[in-house]
Amino acid sequence: MSGVSDLSDLSDLPVDVAEMIGRTQYEEAGEFPVERGYVWTSCSSVENGNPLFWDDDVASDVTGGPVAPPTMLSVWFRPHHWAPGRERVAQPLQVHFDLKERFGLPEAVMSDNTITFYEPVRPGDRISTRQVLQSVGEEKTTRLGTGRFWVIDVEYRNQRDELVGVESYTGFGYRRTATT
Amino acid sequence: MTALTLDDVKEGQELPPLSYDVTATTVVLGALATRDWRPMHHDHDFAVHRNGTRDIFLNTPNQAAWFERYLTDWTGPRGRLGRMRFRMKGSVFPGDTMVLSGVVRGVEVDHTGCGWAEVDVALRVAEQTCTECSARIAIPVSPEDNPWARRAERWRP
Numbered sequence: 542m543s544g545v546s547d548l549s550d551l552s553d554l555p556v557d558v559a560e561m562i563g564r565t566q567y568e569e570a571g572e573f574p575v576e577r578g579y580v581w582t583s584c585s586s587v588e589n590g591n592p593l594f595w596d597d598d599v600a601s602d603v604t605g606g607p608v609a610p611p612t613m614l615s616v617w618f619r620p621h622h623w624a625p626g627r628e629r630v631a632q633p634l635q636v637h638f639d640l641k642e643r644f645g646l647p648e649a650v651m652s653d654n655t656i657t658f659y660e661p662v663r664p665g666d667r668i669s670t671r672q673v674l675q676s677v678g679e680e681k682t683t684r685l686g687t688g689r690f691w692v693i694d695v696e697y698r699n700q701r702d703e704l705v706g707v708e709s710y711t712g713f714g715y716r717r718t719a720t721t
Numbered sequence: 722m723t724a725l726t727l728d729d730v731k732e733g734q735e736l737p738p739l740s741y742d743v744t745a746t747t748v749v750l751g752a753l754a755t756r757d758w759r760p761m762h763h764d765h766d767f768a769v770h771r772n773g774t775r776d777i778f779l780n781t782p783n784q785a786a787w788f789e790r791y792l793t794d795w796t797g798p799r800g801r802l803g804r805m806r807f808r809m810k811g812s813v814f815p816g817d818t819m820v821l822s823g824v825v826r827g828v829e830v831d832h833t834g835c836g837w838a839e840v841d842v843a844l845r846v847a848e849q850t851c852t853e854c855s856a857r858i859a860i861p862v863s864p865e866d867n868p869w870a871r872r873a874e875r876w877r878p
Contacts, residue, residue, distance in 0.1 A: 652808075658804065
């Protein structure tokens, strides 16, 4: 039964890690509002002629006004390359790096990435993100080495606190198997 | 303008392929359009000597934009993406001809009346799969229907 194995997964975890599961962490606001210039640059980069992004009449008919392509979700949160007075660039997926450090796992890979789209993102929106650790598996050995899988959700919300999207990452932090 | 409705979509149906010749400009433009300043997407020397790759390569968020364009070229503007899952297997470099192809894996109308197609899209270079994407995209169930009008409980991506 899945309920039973979930319990044993949790009991195998250090208390501080078990307490991280489901808790909102690293809430941060994007550095600039959603804007159409980037929408056009993005569409242009992949030759996307969807009239939703180029023709205001179509946007008005179909989506009640201009929207950004859903797949631009992460664009609105990426920090400027430089900004005055900034000393440290926020790490996207800080929870991933925290887990690597907590378990002493020097290597990590992302095995898969799912994005789910909710409310449309519109010019002028201010997007913020938060990270939520969803699960951490038992110690496992794969061909890469020995470590743990974990699932981290990055939630994106607009200025009205409406969910606009969730990116879910499965990471595997590991230590290479010693070769003799 | 394409205006696909769910009646036009059948399980097993293949989407028309899209072929594109990737240049260094494609890679750099894609990286900057996604605000990805990491050097392996614009600095050839860094990519070769630090990453050990053949050249600079397309970043993941820009590939997502390519997949979106490919899917909405097929559905038309009323097609609305619900979910995308990616598995990265190889890199796309300048000089490569990338080919996107897609197959409909499932068609359904959910309990709110929203029509969905599940589509597997592959990005290949010379028959090698570089990226696989499973997408769930809402498609109008009739010419009057509009998935973009759905909110909250009526939108189950």
